[in-house]
Amino acid sequence: AQSVSQHNHHVILSEAASLELGCNYSYGGTVNLFWYVQYPGQHLQLLLKYFSGDPLVKGIKGFEAEFIKSKFSFNLRKPSVQWSDTAEYFCAVTANQAGTALIFGKGTTLSVSS
């Protein structure tokens, strides 16, 4: 069975600091990888996704993630966070086959102070 592990439960940063949120998954086959974000009081939104090709993917709001197949990792990065990035971030994975569902990590809460 697939599983997703997010290393940090709560991250606290000052504005302009760099961000890296860790995500590892366990699955032996081909996967599709996602990062979702949930701002306070809002519903889940897709931040970025990886299906194939260039392992460095760029998403909205200056976020990027790198897929490292050998490490089963898909870490999220942003060079300089803003107060408005305060949110909960979820890493998710699905096997690249029909009839499967997204499996989520437990989430990382990011708090950015101005």
Place this chain on the structure above:
Amino acid sequence: DVKVTQSSRYLVKRTGEKVFLECVQDMDHENMFWYRQDPGLGLRLIYFSYDVKMKEKGDIPEGYSVSREKKERFSLILESASTNQTSMYLCASRGDTYEQYFGPGTRLTVT
């Protein structure tokens, strides 16, 4: 834009009641999903459906059932609500790609 709507944003029910949560998507998607979201536990998959009248158990199906009579509608049923089912319930749909689109959620409180 894909739109996934859920029948209620907030719901309060009593222990033992039968509860129906409805989800509708407008993009003719084959796949639909129900998750519950709890602090510190992330999103956990309850049930999903890849076609009308088809259903698959997710990671935590106990105490829940689902119904998919029409392609656009996927219902989650709590046969006899219990306090440990107090949670945020999220519905999602997915088409040919693997990207899932989420509804706004239903915050259910069982007292």
